[in-house]
Amino acid sequence: MASLTKSDRHILSVTTYNMLLLVLLFVWGCSATYKIGVGKSDITGPVVEVNFMGYAYLSQVGTGLRQRLFARAFIVGDVDDANNCFVYVNLDTACGDTAVRYGILDALAALGSEYAVYGQQNVAVVGTHQHSGPGAWMNYLLPQVTSLGFDQQSYEAIVTGAVAAIRQAHESLTEGSLAVATTNVTDANINRSLYAYLNNPAAERARYTSSTDETMTMLRFRRASDGLDVGVLVWFAVHGTSAYENNTHVTADNKGVAEYLFEKAMADAASAADGFVAAFTQSSVGDSSPNVLGAWCDDGSPCSFENSTCDGVAGSCHGRGPAFRALDLGITSCYEIGRRQFAPALQLYETFDSVATALTDPSVRAFHFFHQMDGFTFALPNGTEVATCAAALGYSFAAGTTDGPGPFDFTQADSGVADANPLWAVVSDLLETPTAAQVACQAPKPILLDVGQMTEPYAWAPNIVDVQLLRVGQLIVIVSPSEVTTMSGRRWKDAIRTAAVEQGVVAADVDPIVVVSSPANTYAHYVATPEEYAIQRYEGASTLYGPWQLPAYINLTVSNIGYLVAGAGSPAEGTYPPDNRNVSLDFIAGVVYDSPPLGYAFGDVLVQPASSYAAGEVVNATFVGANPRNNLRLGETFAAVEQAVADVWTVVMDDWDWYLEYTWAQTDVLLGSSQVVVSWETQDPAPGVYRMHYYGDWKDVLGTVTSFESVSTNFTISGT
Ligand SMILES: *[C@@H]1O[C@H](CO)[C@@H](O)[C@H](O)[C@H]1NC(C)=O
Numbered sequence: 001m002a003s004l005t006k007s008d009r010h011i012l013s014v015t016t017y018n019m020l021l022l023v024l025l026f027v028w029g030c031s032a033t034y035k036i037g038v039g040k041s042d043i044t045g046p047v048v049e050v051n052f053m054g055y056a057y058l059s060q061v062g063t064g065l066r067q068r069l070f071a072r073a074f075i076v077g078d079v080d081d082a083n084n085c086f087v088y089v090n091l092d093t094a095c096g097d098t099a100v101r102y103g104i105l106d107a108l109a110a111l112g113s114e115y116a117v118y119g120q121q122n123v124a125v126v127g128t129h130q131h132s133g134p135g136a137w138m139n140y141l142l143p144q145v146t147s148l149g150f151d152q153q154s155y156e157a158i159v160t161g162a163v164a165a166i167r168q169a170h171e172s173l174t175e176g177s178l179a180v181a182t183t184n185v186t187d188a189n190i191n192r193s194l195y196a197y198l199n200n201p202a203a204e205r206a207r208y209t210s211s212t213d214e215t216m217t218m219l220r221f222r223r224a225s226d227g228l229d230v231g232v233l234v235w236f237a238v239h240g241t242s243a244y245e246n247n248t249h250v251t252a253d254n255k256g257v258a259e260y261l262f263e264k265a266m267a268d269a270a271s272a273a274d275g276f277v278a279a280f281t282q283s284s285v286g287d288s289s290p291n292v293l294g295a296w297c298d299d300g301s302p303c304s305f306e307n308s309t310c311d312g313v314a315g316s317c318h319g320r321g322p323a324f325r326a327l328d329l330g331i332t333s334c335y336e337i338g339r340r341q342f343a344p345a346l347q348l349y350e351t352f353d354s355v356a357t358a359l360t361d362p363s364v365r366a367f368h369f370f371h372q373m374d375g376f377t378f379a380l381p382n383g384t385e386v387a388t389c390a391a392a393l394g395y396s397f398a399a400g401t402t403d404g405p406g407p408f409d410f411t412q413a414d415s416g417v418a419d420a421n422p423l424w425a426v427v428s429d430l431l432e433t434p435t436a437a438q439v440a441c442q443a444p445k446p447i448l449l450d451v452g453q454m455t456e457p458y459a460w461a462p463n464i465v466d467v468q469l470l471r472v473g474q475l476i477v478i479v480s481p482s483e484v485t486t487m488s489g490r491r492w493k494d495a496i497r498t499a500a501v502e503q504g505v506v507a508a509d510v511d512p513i514v515v516v517s518s519p520a521n522t523y524a525h526y527v528a529t530p531e532e533y534a535i536q537r538y539e540g541a542s543t544l545y546g547p548w549q550l551p552a553y554i555n556l557t558v559s560n561i562g563y564l565v566a567g568a569g570s571p572a573e574g575t576y577p578p579d580n581r582n583v584s585l586d587f588i589a590g591v592v593y594d595s596p597p598l599g600y601a602f603g604d605v606l607v608q609p610a611s612s613y614a615a616g617e618v619v620n621a622t623f624v625g626a627n628p629r630n631n632l633r634l635g636e637t638f639a640a641v642e643q644a645v646a647d648v649w650t651v652v653m654d655d656w657d658w659y660l661e662y663t664w665a666q667t668d669v670l671l672g673s674s675q676v677v678v679s680w681e682t683q684d685p686a687p688g689v690y691r692m693h694y695y696g697d698w699k700d701v702l703g704t705v706t707s708f709e710s711v712s713t714n715f716t717i718s719g720t
Pocket residue numbers: 182183184209
């Protein structure tokens with residue numbers, strides 16, 4: 001081979017350089033550029049004297065706070081067209097809801113033209129499905145029964161925080177890239193209705209290794225300006241029922257723990273921008289339980305397989321979390337199931353680039369419409385015409401699940417204790433007997449509550465649902481109003497994946513990535529497969545619109561998937577669901593006034609901490625308190641642990657921290673006296689000098705609210 005001249009070498013190196021550049025451009029070109037923004041804001045409503053939303057257990061009324069709740073918002077937009085964008089709001093709440101979504105949309109509309117691109121069509125409001133936050137913020141009457149109505153303060157905390165998170169996301173919009181990676185998590189969920197799941201066809205079940213969806217999907221947001229990550233949105237299916245129905249401290253359950261651990265880890269990560277937002281969002285949650293040791297009778301024998309009873313009774317069959325022997329209302333299990341989502345997520349994040357798929361198509365699309373489920377007739381894929389019905393709940397609904405008693409289990413208040421529930425006393429006479437047509441439509445469901453036909457004094461449950469899909473590049477998000485069971489989610493995702501390819505929604509050379517978010521936008525209970533429905537366990541009994549609900553949801557989304565094609569228009573909005581915010585009943589008494597016991601002042605320390613503790617011990621301080629409903633202290637804290645660092649008090653823990661617990665108790669109803677215990681379950685803190693700090697707000701007889709604060713004496717913690 002002839003030797004090259006200097007000029008030849010130059011030409012060669014230029015060519016090599018150009019080729020390299022081309023290759024690089026090709027790689028960069030693969031990853032599309034989007035507008036991205038993230039935000040996070042406190043949504044912790046009244047932590048005491050309000051019933052928790054989720055288990056609908058009449059006596060589960062808040063007595064304090066373990067961990068604050070947040071809204072985390074993500075905005076994705078097309079760089080070339082500001083109108084093509086969507087907002088994904090992940091709320092640490094039991095579910096999305098019509099009242100809350102109306103409130104968010106009203107508030108966005110009031111922000112003026114800059115926010116006019118966000119509306120019905122492209123805002124998704126998704127709940128993490130936790131069961132230990134204050135309730136009384138929902139649009140329909142049924143979930144209001146155990147919460148004694150609708151509480152303006154509880155509702156506003158969620159709406160205001162969600163809007164604040166969306167504003168932060170909007171104000172932080174910048175160019176960036178998105179990529180998706182998945183991993184399998186095998187120790188954080190279990191199927192709680194295996195008997196129903198097994199009624200799905202054997203050939204279909206054989207396609208999967210598990211009876212729960214074990215896929216964790218992470219969407220990473222990386223901004224272009226400095227290459228730092230601003231957030232992750234993580235889908236994984238597991239009920240937020242680690243904390244049991246007898247826990248009365250507000251928490252965001254296992255997903256709140258995962259979010260906390262991930263955001264704390266990112267605070268020190270070189271790859272993460274300041275204000276990094278990690279949202280763990282809910283997926284095919286319907287039959288997926290965090291009680292991974294299975295369900296057992298209180299006497300230690302297994303519950304009946306078919307109907308989860310012990311000697312024919314449902315009440316004594318309970319799911320057990322990984323740490324059920326801790327006898328701490330599920331709190332240790334809750335942390336552990338959170339950690340079991342955090343750890344694989346962190347590992348995925350740290351190895352992300354080697355396994356991720358970049359989103360490569362710059363288009364961003366979303367559609368939403370309302371659909372009347374009562375009397376919706378449509379054709380199954382084999383041509384047979386079927387219909388969905390007005391909402392109804394079956395008998396198994398009252399029995400609840402192995403994760404806890406039935407949500408809205410107000411049958412407990414049915415006789416004898418009616419006086420205990422003033423709202424039930426008002427509405428119990430309004431129960432409807434289902435018509436023959438409704439019985440036939442819902443068969444084989446034995447109807448317990450014909451909620452879809454009950455509209456007095458206002459609608460009890462939704463008959464109109466939100467139908468919504470979001471798309472960015474080849475990622476498609478199914479936004480479901482009902483809790484989707486494992487197999488329902490698989491069928492729905494398959495149908496969307498197939499349709500997205502067939503209808504050219506995604507480019508021919510990429511595979512669509514499909515995820516399910518549920519429960520979102522409203523609360524339409526469950527969606528089970530027709531085969532699971534036939535079994536009528538809890539999830540089937542709570543599939544509101546009859547046996548064909550899942551095929552209907554699939555039909556509605558698949559038929560409209562063309563709206564996700566770049567440049568397509570929008571579907572008609574449909575008939576809006578009723579807005580019950582102004583007409584809802586409210587039997588929740590407000591705070592009358594606070595006053596300290598005779599001879600004391602607000603903030604006086606009734607019980608000081610000991611002077612020293614060993615790491616691992618619990619430190620308690622008791623203060624003369626006031627009702628925390630006087631001021632929710634959103635974005636602030638009721639309690640803090642401070643450490644003396646070079647003689648300067650430095651906050652080391654606040655209301656967000658899992659191991660700092662705030663407990664409020666009324667000690668004299670007439671006088672309005674109360675006390676607060678700030679309790680720190682120390683793990684392995686740095687040895688040093690610490691104190692407890694309590695922040696309160698008291699209300700006088702005229703209604704004026706005044707803030708106060710107080711600190712305990714110093715205490716030292718020695719090493720282990
Ligand atoms: C997850 O599990 C499924 C089923 O066993 C398997 O096909 C897939 O490759 C796994 N995914 C990852 C990322 O390990």
